[in-house]
Amino acid sequence: MSSPPPDPVTRSAAWRISLWATLAFAVGTLIVFAMLQQFMVSQIQQRSDAWLSGEVAVLGDVAGRTPKDNLYDRVVGEVAELASREVPNQRKGQGVDNSAVFFLQAAEDGPPRLWVGEGDGLKHLEAIRSSRVLAGVPRDVKVRGTSYPFRVAATRIADGSYIYLGLSEQDELRVLRDMMIRFVFIWLLIVLLGFVIVFYTTRRMLGYVREITEAASHIGESDLTSRVPNLTGKDEVGHLARTLNRMLDRIENTVHQLHTITGALAHDLRSPLTAVRGKLEVSLSRDLKADQIEPIAAAIDELDRLTDFLNASLDVAEAKADALRLSRREILLDELVRDMIALYEPSMAEKGIQVSVKILDSCQVLVDAALIHRVLANLLDNEIKHLPPCCNVQISLHADEKVAVLTVEDNGPGFDIAVQSRLFQQRVKGRDSRGYGLGLAFVQAVVRAHGGAVSASNRLSGGIRLSIEIPLTKRSGGSVHDVIAARA
Amino acid sequence: MRILLVEDDHEIQSFVTDALLGAGYEVDAADDGQTASSLAAKRSYHGMIVDLGLPDLDGIDLILQLRHSGVRSPVLILSARRSVDERVRGLELGGDDYLTKPFAVAELLARMRNLLRRHSSVAEDPTRLHVGDLELDLLKRRATRAGDVLNLSPQEFALLEYLCRNAGKVVTRSMLLADVWGMRFQPDTNVVDVHIYRLRGKVDLPGRSPLIKTLRGIGYVVTAA
Numbered sequence: 001m002s003s004p005p006p007d008p009v010t011r012s013a014a015w016r017i018s019l020w021a022t023l024a025f026a027v028g029t030l031i032v033f034a035m036l037q038q039f040m041v042s043q044i045q046q047r048s049d050a051w052l053s054g055e056v057a058v059l060g061d062v063a064g065r066t067p068k069d070n071l072y073d074r075v076v077g078e079v080a081e082l083a084s085r086e087v088p089n090q091r092k093g094q095g096v097d098n099s100a101v102f103f104l105q106a107a108e109d110g111p112p113r114l115w116v117g118e119g120d121g122l123k124h125l126e127a128i129r130s131s132r133v134l135a136g137v138p139r140d141v142k143v144r145g146t147s148y149p150f151r152v153a154a155t156r157i158a159d160g161s162y163i164y165l166g167l168s169e170q171d172e173l174r175v176l177r178d179m180m181i182r183f184v185f186i187w188l189l190i191v192l193l194g195f196v197i198v199f200y201t202t203r204r205m206l207g208y209v210r211e212i213t214e215a216a217s218h219i220g221e222s223d224l225t226s227r228v229p230n231l232t233g234k235d236e237v238g239h240l241a242r243t244l245n246r247m248l249d250r251i252e253n254t255v256h257q258l259h260t261i262t263g264a265l266a267h268d269l270r271s272p273l274t275a276v277r278g279k280l281e282v283s284l285s286r287d288l289k290a291d292q293i294e295p296i297a298a299a300i301d302e303l304d305r306l307t308d309f310l311n312a313s314l315d316v317a318e319a320k321a322d323a324l325r326l327s328r329r330e331i332l333l334d335e336l337v338r339d340m341i342a343l344y345e346p347s348m349a350e351k352g353i354q355v356s357v358k359i360l361d362s363c364q365v366l367v368d369a370a371l372i373h374r375v376l377a378n379l380l381d382n383e384i385k386h387l388p389p390c391c392n393v394q395i396s397l398h399a400d401e402k403v404a405v406l407t408v409e410d411n412g413p414g415f416d417i418a419v420q421s422r423l424f425q426q427r428v429k430g431r432d433s434r435g436y437g438l439g440l441a442f443v444q445a446v447v448r449a450h451g452g453a454v455s456a457s458n459r460l461s462g463g464i465r466l467s468i469e470i471p472l473t474k475r476s477g478g479s480v481h482d483v484i485a486a487r488a
Numbered sequence: 489m490r491i492l493l494v495e496d497d498h499e500i501q502s503f504v505t506d507a508l509l510g511a512g513y514e515v516d517a518a519d520d521g522q523t524a525s526s527l528a529a530k531r532s533y534h535g536m537i538v539d540l541g542l543p544d545l546d547g548i549d550l551i552l553q554l555r556h557s558g559v560r561s562p563v564l565i566l567s568a569r570r571s572v573d574e575r576v577r578g579l580e581l582g583g584d585d586y587l588t589k590p591f592a593v594a595e596l597l598a599r600m601r602n603l604l605r606r607h608s609s610v611a612e613d614p615t616r617l618h619v620g621d622l623e624l625d626l627l628k629r630r631a632t633r634a635g636d637v638l639n640l641s642p643q644e645f646a647l648l649e650y651l652c653r654n655a656g657k658v659v660t661r662s663m664l665l666a667d668v669w670g671m672r673f674q675p676d677t678n679v680v681d682v683h684i685y686r687l688r689g690k691v692d693l694p695g696r697s698p699l700i701k702t703l704r705g706i707g708y709v710v711t712a713a
Contacts, residue, residue: 267541270568274590275499281593282503297704307590308674342643343669347682374673381676 014206018199025198026191033183040179044172045151049138052153055083056165060155063105063163073114076105080116083165100171102150104128104164105157113161128152128164141166148173208237212244224252262314269310277303312442319445326368326449330473333363333404336372337397344380352389358396363404366473371446378439379408379466387412391463403452403469414458423456443468489534489604490514494524494550495566496543500589504537507593508600521545521553528559535604537596539566551584562603564596594706595660602654602663617652620712622691622699624652633691643668644687651700651710660707684708 009015062079066072080103102117106125115121127143127150138153150166157163208229215228228244277300284296318324341357348355383393391412398405415423424444444454452470459465491513495501501517508515516533518524521542528536536554540547551563565586585599617624621634629645631638640648650668651659661680665671684700692698701709 267568270589271497271500274568275497275503277590278500278503278507278593282506303590308676311674339669339671343665343671343679343683346686347677347679350682350685370672373671377671377673377675384677 012203012206014199014203017202018195021198021202022191022195025194026187029187029190033187037176037180037183041176044175048151048167048169048172049153051086052138052151052165052167053136055086056153056155056163059083059103059165060157060163064157068159076114077103077116080165084116100168102164102166104166105161106164107161117166124150124164124166128154128166133164135162140169205237208241212237212241216244219248224248224255258318262318266310266314270307273303273307273310316441316445319442319449324371324446324449326371328366328368330364330366331369331372333365333367333372333406333470334359334361334397336369337376337395337406340373340376340380341395344377344384347384348380348393351384351387352391353383353387354390354392356392356394358394360397361399361404363397363399363470364473365404365450365470367450367470368446372450372470375443375446375468378443382439383408383410383412399472400469402472404472405467405469407465407467409459409463409465411459411461411463414462414464415456420458424454490516490531491600492524492527492533492536492561493517494521494537494542494547495539496520496541497539500539503593504596507597511597511601513600519543521547521550524550525553528554529557532559533561535561535600535607536563537566537600538563539568541568562607564600564603566591592660592706594658594703595662598658598660598663598707601657617649617655619652619655619699619710620697622652622712624649631691633693633696638690640687640690644683644690647683647687648691651708655710655712658703658707658709663707 059076059080063072063076066075080101084101084103102121102124103114104112104117104121104124105114106112106128109129112121112125117124123145124141124143127141131139131141133139133141133152133154135154135156138151140149141152142149146168148168148170150168151172152164152166154162154164212228215226219226227248228241232238280296280300280303284293284300288296315324337357337359341355345355387393387410391410394407394409396407396409424440440454440456447454447468447470450470452468454466454468456464456466491508493501493504493508493515495504495517496519498519501519505515505517516527518527521544524538536551536559538547538551542550545553547565547567551565563584565584566589567586568589585603587596587599615626617626622631623633624631624645626649629642631640631645631648647664647668650664662672662674664680664683665673665675684702688698688700692700697712699710699712701711703709
């Protein structure tokens with residue numbers, strides 16, 4: 001039988017596991033990176049705040065000591081200028097940016113007394129006043145017309161005015177953004193790498209499981225010799241494979257034993273049966289009186305019945321144990337059914353049973369033809385033996401999605417209510433049956449051995465309905481519409 | 489004609505030998521594969537009957553061994569196994585036949601004779617068969633009895649043809665089932681008999697001497713006598 005087409009990767013368990021694992025991994029690493037980023041932000045902030053506080057204290061000191069004369073502006077301005085050269089987080093090779101630092105001295109209100117920086121400082125003062133920068137605590141100040149906020153520290157000097165030192169956060173933010181971009185890039189790389197590793201390992205692991213599954217599914221279809229690929233690994237999968245193989249060893253042993261027993265039983269019984277039958281037959285061919293012939297012929301009949309019983313019960317036993325030896329080949333089930341009907345139709349007509357056959361599809365199946373012959377013969381023999389005259393038998397065959405469905409229906413008395421629930425068990429037979437009650441058990445066992453199914457029931461309108469499903473090898477192209485009707 | 493019988497069960501060996509002798513064959517019997525090989529090396533046999541379960545050798549291996557050493561005579565295989573395995577089927581294609589134990593002696597004789605005939609008559613494939621006043625035209629698939637055309641279905645014609653090809657010889661039900669219908673099983677009902685009964689109704693009309701005769705418990709024979 002052909003193996004199913006390989007599933008797309010996205011439907012495999014390995015894919016799902018990798019997705020979930022990667023998701024968890026991604027969230028985890030994201031949290032770690034976010035915390036790291038946060039830590040960096042606070043560190044940089046602390047550094048610049050420390051610098052600002054230090055510088056503003058120095059400037060306050062200088063401003064406090066410098067006499068308030070004409071040189072005041074120049075002295076304080078230069079000190080401020082010098083301080084701005086030591087700006088932390090300054091980008092290398094990019095000289096001191098005028099706009100990066102400002103120095104401002106102003107009273108509680110009124111215009112700035114001293115301004116070192118870009119522009120006239122009015123906007124900055126306005127922003128500082130509106131955000132109430134207090135001495136000793138650096139704060140973020142957003143100045144209108146600039147794209148980056150300033151970090152501003154303040155100190156109060158002796159004359160009651162305030163000295164503000166502002167540091168643009170432009171560089172700081174740029175550093176953080178660069179870091180963020182790197183983090184995201186590394187994060188993506190790690191997540192992708194993680195996904196690939198998880199996917200590869202789970203796929204490898206599950207690949208073993210798949211191999212085991214495939215091997216196991218082949219075993220039992222009359223092949224018990226093959227084994228699951230033996231893995232040397234000490235992990236769960238290797239253990240599973242070894243356990244499965246040990247189990248298969250035991251099953252194979254059991255089945256082999258069963259074959260040996262049934263074989264020996266068959267052989268040991270057959271040889272004496274053959275000898276007895278042969279002797280009886282030879283003695284029949286001698287000149288005997290009529291009253292001597294009868295018992296010998298009856299004995300031969302009984303021997304033949306015994307042989308049939310022996311064969312059938314061994315077959316059922318083997319089939320039930322999944323140990324039936326099938327020699328399968330591809331045949332057309334519709335042809336087999338037609339041949340069988342051609343063989344049985346005269347007998348049925350003879351008994352007054354009308355047969356109609358409806359073959360809707362051509363059904364190619366891979367079966368042991370000899371066994372399927374016997375299955376059909378079993379069903380048709382049953383109909384001949386149990387149907388009263390003037391009944392109808394309808395036999396129909398059609399192809400479903402993946403199975404050939406053969407249905408046998410009649411309008412006879414139906415199955416004995418007492419045995420209806422146990423139809424497929426051995427030794428179960430109707431009250432007036434002369435058989436051994438192996439017929440339907442055999443039918444079911446053989447059909448199951450072929451991977452099919454049997455169901456039997458009484459129809460509501462009377463009579464039985466028996467349906468057999470056998471897997472198709474492929475659905476044959478053109479459907480055949482063929483109706484044979486035979487009249488008694 | 490000389491036949492080699494290879495069978496380890498003495499009871500079976502003795503009655504099969506008797507039956508073959510009674511049917512006019514000469515018989516050499518062997519208990520095991522070794523003896524059989526040496527017998528077959530000494531002289532040639534027209535046919536062989538080989539049991540699969542020999543004490544020293546598998547029957548199939550014996551046959552393959554004999555085939556390998558150039559023995560071409562047809563083999564009738566006796567098997568105590570129920571299901572006949574692939575290898576026997578393979579041999580069957582090569583012109584051999586098999587019987588499962590227990591078998592009817594008449595069946596064994598009929599099959600042996602069939603095998604020997606198939607093996608010896610090479611090119612003889614008639615286009616017409618005659619049995620008494622019954623004539624079968626195998627090309628036109630038409631049967632006539634004393635000039636009157638018999639209205640037979642194709643299946644009935646095939647059945648009659650088989651019987652006529654074996655005219656004067658016993659054919660068993662399982663031979664008919666195997667060779668006419670291509671099926672090997674033991675029907676629980678008299679399906680083959682009903683076909684013969686119908687055929688007889690068309691061939692042996694009242695007032696004519698019956699050609700198809702029943703041998704109770706054995707099978708059928710078509711003969712003009």
